[in-house]
Structures are given as structure tokens and as C-alpha cells.
Amino acid sequence: MSENIKKGKSEKSKGKKPVFPKKDVKKGFKKEDKKILKKKDVAIEKAEDLDDSISSEEETIKGPVTSKAIDDWTPKTELGRLVKEGKINTIDEILDRGRAILEEEIVDALLPNMNVDLLMIGQAKGKFGGGQKRVFRQTQKKTEEGNKPHFCTCAVCGDGNGHVGVGIGKAKETVPAREKAIRKSKMNIFKIRRGCGSWVCNCAEPHSIPYKVVGKCSSVIIELLPAPKGKGLVVEKEIAKILEKAGIKDVWCRVEGQTRNKLTLVNATVDALKKLTLMKVSPEQRKALGIVDGAMKIEAEEELTAKAVLPVKEGTSASTN
Numbered sequence: 199m200s201e202n203i204k205k206g207k208s209e210k211s212k213g214k215k216p217v218f219p220k221k222d223v224k225k226g227f228k229k230e231d232k233k234i235l236k237k238k239d240v241a242i243e244k245a246e247d248l249d250d251s252i253s254s255e256e257e258t259i260k261g262p263v264t265s266k267a268i269d270d271w272t273p274k275t276e277l278g279r280l281v282k283e284g285k286i287n288t289i290d291e292i293l294d295r296g297r298a299i300l301e302e303e304i305v306d307a308l309l310p311n312m313n314v315d316l317l318m319i320g321q322a323k324g325k326f327g328g329g330q331k332r333v334f335r336q337t338q339k340k341t342e343e344g345n346k347p348h349f350c351t352c353a354v355c356g357d358g359n360g361h362v363g364v365g366i367g368k369a370k371e372t373v374p375a376r377e378k379a380i381r382k383s384k385m386n387i388f389k390i391r392r393g394c395g396s397w398v399c400n401c402a403e404p405h406s407i408p409y410k411v412v413g414k415c416s417s418v419i420i421e422l423l424p425a426p427k428g429k430g431l432v433v434e435k436e437i438a439k440i441l442e443k444a445g446i447k448d449v450w451c452r453v454e455g456q457t458r459n460k461l462t463l464v465n466a467t468v469d470a471l472k473k474l475t476l477m478k479v480s481p482e483q484r485k486a487l488g489i490v491d492g493a494m495k496i497e498a499e500e501e502l503t504a505k506a507v508l509p510v511k512e513g514t515s516a517s518t519n
Contacts, residue, residue: 356443413470
């Protein structure tokens with residue numbers, strides 16, 4: 199019996215040791231144990247960084263995800279039911295009444311030519327702060343289990359004809375953060391006012407903004423100025439994406455404050471664009487500056503194209519004669 203008991207004890211003693219060393223309350227870890235823990239932490243951090251970089255590269259190549267088909271859409275709000283029944287045909291009817299859009303499919307149904315783009319608000323890890331720009335801004339929380347990353351994205355949507363929206367999405371993974379940003383950008387859509395306020399041009403076409411406007415967010419102050427036709431967008435690259443989606447082709451700008459934070463810069467531009475529709479304008483000034491609120495009608499676009507083409511034909515005919 200004694201032999202069997204000894205054998206049993208020896209078999210139990212052959213069990214596996216715990217992965218992490220035990221910690222004494224008074225003495226703490228030994229030097230050898232500390233080295234083992236440091237190596238494991240470094241390996242875990244490297245694996246997480248590699249996974250994040252691979253996933254971000256794959257998602258930037260794929261691009262933004264489109265919404266579901268409108269035919270399969272079952273509206274949950276009264277506004278959505280009116281849109282699907284065909285009682286509301288334009289998005290200006292909703293925006294003029296100040297009604298809240300709570301479903302992204304409403305915008306997809308009323309603006310089928312909508313384009314979505316993601317802004318470069320983040321930066322990859324690099325030596326001396328020289329990392330490459332990224333769509334996702336990553337933050338980490340230090341815990342006993344390890345690093346817990348969070349991602350933030352910013353999306354812009356617009357039809358290029360007086361309507362634009364900006365949304366910010368945050369999540370623990372990249373794909374849901376991107377989907378949140380796209381969904382919020384469609385629900386935050388608003389209309390802007392366009393015109394020609396440049397004294398150099400005076401063409402009365404809605405290629406720029408009609409007057410100077412100032413927007414502010416935190417320490418950033420941005421001032422948008424009307425520019426003559428053909429000048430282009432003399433602004434930062436990420437702001438240019440917003441103005442292109444809104445249908446503005448020529449503009450100057452002046453910026454003050456901490457512009458390295460792209461989110462505050464984007465919010466300041468949105469504040470400036472929303473102030474365009476707040477100013478009261480007389481009908482005489484509307485004709486002189488060619489002011490258009492929201493979408494421009496097809497008939498007006500055809501008239502402007504005809505005016506731009508006719509003088510060229512007359513000049514060519516005169517030169518030939």
C-alpha cells in the first residue's frame with residue numbers, strides 16, 4: 199500500500215507548472231521572472247500592431263460600403279414611410295421643414311447620386327512622428343490584460359450639387375467604426391448656399407460662395423473667401439474633399455489655431471458652411487451674385503452652359519471671317 203501511495207504522489211507531482219510566475223506580496227517578482235514577463239508583453243504588443251496595420255490596409259483598399267437596396271428597405275419612421283410611398287420627392291422638403299433624418303435609406307432614396315469618402319484623420323506609427331497618414335485614428339487603453347485599441351473615422355457624403363454631410367464613428371474595430379461614420383454622415387446632411395461673390399469675376403454663376411464666412415471649433419478658426427472662376431480650391435486637402443462634395447469649385451481660405459488636429463478643422467469647416475444659409479439676402483443681391491440654395495435645377499444648369507458656349511462660337515466665327 200505504501201508503494202502505491204508513493205506512486206500516486208509522484209504522478210500528481212508531475213503536473214504542469216503555471217504559465218505566469220506567482221508574485222509574493224513582500225518580495226515581488228524575481229529578476230528571471232521579470233525578464234520572462236517583459237518578453238511576453240513585447241511579443242503580444244508586436245502581434246497586435248501587425249494585426250491592426252494589416253486590417254487597416256485591407257479596409258482602405260476596399261473603400262466605403264454601400265447601403266442596402268431600397269426595395270428591401272422596411273421604414274421604421276413616419277418620414278421613411280412617406281419617402282417610400284412617394285409623397286416626398288426631394289430632400290429639400292425635409293431640410294426646409296427642419297425634420298430629423300433617422301434612417302440612412304431616406305438619403306439613398308432621394309439622392310441616388312450620393313458619393314462617400316473617408317478623411318485622413320489618423321497617422322501610422324513612425325520614427326520621430328513621421329508616420330504615414332491613415333483613415334483611422336487609433337487610441338489604446340493600458341490594462342492588466344494588455345492594450346485595448348479603439349478606432350475613430352470621419353466620413354463625408356455629398357451629391358456635388360449643394361448637399362453635404364459629415365459623420366464621425368468610433369468602435370473597438372475598424373469595420374463598425376467606418377460603417378457608423380458613413381451612416382451618421384448621411385443622417386447629418388444639410389444644404390449650403392453657393393454663388394459668385396468675387397469682385398474679380400462677377401459672372402453670377404454658383405461656382406463659389408457668395409460672401410465671406412467664418413467657422414470656429416475649439417482653437418481652430420477658418421475663414422472661407424469667394425474666389426474667381428478657375429482659381430480652384432486653395433485649402434487643405436481634407437477640407438477640399440468636403441467642398442468638392444458640396445459642389446464648390448473655387449474658394450480661398452485663411453486658418454488659425456491648432457490645425458494638426460484634423461477633426462477640429464473639419465468641424466470648423468462644417469460650422470462655416472452652415473452659416474452660409476443664415477444670412478438674409480435681398481432678391482436683387484440674389485440675381486447679382488447668382489445665389490442658389492441647395493440643389494441647382496437642371497433648367498438653370500442648361501442656361502448657364504449655353505451662356506458659356508455662345509460667346510466662344512461668335513468669336514471663332516468672327517476670326518474666320
